[in-house]
Amino acid sequence: MTNSSEDIAATQRAQDFQFGWFIDPLVFGDYPISMRTRVKNRLPRFTGDESALIKRSLDFVEISHYTTYYAQKSSIDIIGELLNDTLADSGAATLTFKDLRPIGDRANSI
Template sequence: MYLLCRAGNSATEPYIVGHNVLRSHAAAAEIYRKKYKNTQGGALGIAFDVIWFQPATNKQEDIEAAQRAQDFQLGWFLDPLMFGDYPSSMRSRVGSRLPKFSPSESASLKGSIDFVGINHYTTFYARHNSSNLIGIVLNDTIADSGAVTLRKF
């Protein structure tokens, strides 16, 4: 179930929160690796609750919509940890509302995990949002993806 936010700004605040979560992770990873890893020998990881997206049809626009939906769900957090920045689809679709990492933040994020855990419980179909009706009503991260997602039964 999707609830509309009655306060705040759903067009910017989720991106700011996610950005700060990633920055906090990079800072904690740097401290751990400098101060404790040599003596403790631990590994740093992260686990994601991942919805998988399949194209609703074989149309190119739905294939691209499924990838965008995945970028806005998993790529939002995994890409910065692997590559130092958000997926290009997020950069182009969200524009200035998506915070930027400084070069040092990007370098700290890139490779700041030793393993990734994936919790996968469901798959959704994704279809290109050609009407943008969702964007007009919601104006949030779901609308920004440009994909309409439907639960696969």
């Protein structure tokens, strides 16, 4: 939402938790570092053999992108300690509005 270092880091974490969670193991053999740091022992660990097996194991990735979000540092870190869920773990809040304005034109959908 801003160019602050906190919001830039939150934007990367939001991408890691939404996209990197699935893609990073298939490309790099492990989850993103930001996930390892924040989720800690609740995130499963790959053995060396498992990591080698899945690393670079995909031939093609298709992404159907429908919605874009703004991201900013979440202000609920204390609650996140109790919730233990993906949104709280990321420490990022994603929004489709900034200053009460949508991120883009509304699509022709219901």
